[in-house]
Amino acid sequence: MSVTETRGVVTLARILAQVATGEALGASAIAHTHSLSRSSVFNIVRELERAGFVLRRDDGTLVPGPAATALAWATYGLADLVEPAGAIMRWLYASIEGEVRLSAGSTTLLVLAGPARSPTDGEDLKITRRAGERSGPAEVQVSITLSASLEEVARADAVANLDRAVAALEGHLANRP
């Protein structure tokens, strides 16, 4: 492998590592920060965007894209679940009053927090469901955390929606290639 080829891969690795920090930088800021060639960074970012590893926000800053998340989720054998799981968790979050969380083993893959609670709300109520049989390196779980002050009917609805979300997730887990 030539020096030029190697340089391209090194630049790519630095860009990916940089966007993974969560610090919102644009392509030229990354080039400046890491003393990289501006044109190389722009060209590689274009390739990474095309492959879905990087996304460009409206303000030009770069964030990891769906393919980067899929790579991370691949650690748990769940790469193909990124998009459906995101949709399911968004739906569940819109359907209940509380926090929703998707975990693989002890790692939180997705979490959406509920509205601010009153200090007089009392203890939270956490309900967890396992999604499917364990097929990968870690058990997949979905949990919701509800305010203790939530009315009984709303709580029952939240649990019903949790079960519907888990069933949808299991459908995707079962239909994987």
Added chain:
Amino acid sequence: MSDVEDKKQRWIKGVDGAISILQALIAQGGTASSSTLAAELGLPRSSFHRIVQILAGAEILSVGRGAIGVGALAAPLIECGIQRLVEECQICALANPPISAKTPLAPATRAQPVTFSKPLRVGRDYKRFRIGFSNVSLDNPWRVALVHSVEHGASHLGARIARLMIQHADNDPARQTEQIRDLVNEGIDGLIVSADDSPLVSGAVAEAMVRGIEVVMVDRPLRGAKPTSFVSTSDIAIGRTTALWLAETLNGSGAILMLPGKEEAEPARLRLDAARAVFAGFPQIEILDVTWTGWLRRIGHAASARAIERFGRRISGVWCDSGLQGVGSMQAFVAAGWQNGHIPPHTGGDLNLAYKLAIKHNVRMAAVNYPPSMGIRAVEVLYSALRGRYVPDRVDVPSEVILTRGSATLSIQPQLWAEDHVRWDLPDELVLSSGLGSAYNPWAFRIHYPGNVYNRSAAQAVREVDA
């Protein structure tokens, strides 16, 4: 080949190789043997190992005993994925009402699976989309509010969309079909449709989807089409809740009129069926007459006026699936000389005037608004689908049970009192639960969104003449 071109080719080869390795690792489920991966990708062994070495140095990959896995960078990438999801929820959060405002789930809904549509296209995250809205008609205030709601949703997305184009079909399926085809030929990426059930319109929707256009139906489904998503509110809950309230208010005995909306519209049929199913459980409730009103005030007025002439004081309740025609009915009772407090209980909200009349004439009333905010939600769902996200096949926008004070029954408790919900300061034609904020006034509605140069809405409210 010049030196510069040669250098670029080599450079691309290295970057492409790295991307291919990452993609192959994802496809392999996160771990793979080095030799399998190298053979699969057809990369020279030395190049493959050099690339892997560099990626492992940046902790993107981990390498051990002939196998390659995902490196320690997975943890921060997962965190970033969470942040991305939070941001997406914030972009599309206009139509999310407080959950406490929700009507309880129907038993059948609790068991219903929730399914999702896979996007027709992928990877268009930051494209500016062209969106079309094909609207069946503007023949009542609710439909005006729906258009305002769609426009508000587009306005909220701002520069994320390139253009919103709106067409109204005046209840003509052939015209709506033509308009959908025109919008498709204009180059739209996504389409919102609210239509009467018609094979013609279903055909146009199917054609659009074949061309890769995401289609979100709002308010009314099409039986002959399978769109990306359907955004509505539970019509069964509206029919069941209001009918149960009326039956309990009458202590299970009495003679009622039923004034459903428009026969061609599935929401009206679903509400009527659900209400009939409830009344069937009360053998002492007699249905005197059922008249389709097209959700028009004048037809609601005429139907009740006729029934008053025919049945007089035998009428003990009026079930309407909306206040759009309900106001006409209440006005018919007032015109026939029924005193305040003696007009039979009515159902059906939506319209500000319905609440005003119920309170003014002391009519007991129950309503589950059919929220026009489903227009905002439809825009959000379409936008998510266009960005390549999975979206639910069906989205139900929550709505509240609203009763006039003192009208709660054993099974139906209010989430809001009509007296707190009514807007005395705003026009009669205001449709509540629009999601457009407490200052929304259909007469004064101005809106800016891409494609709307003069900030005029595509739907101007029309003052309805008293029937």
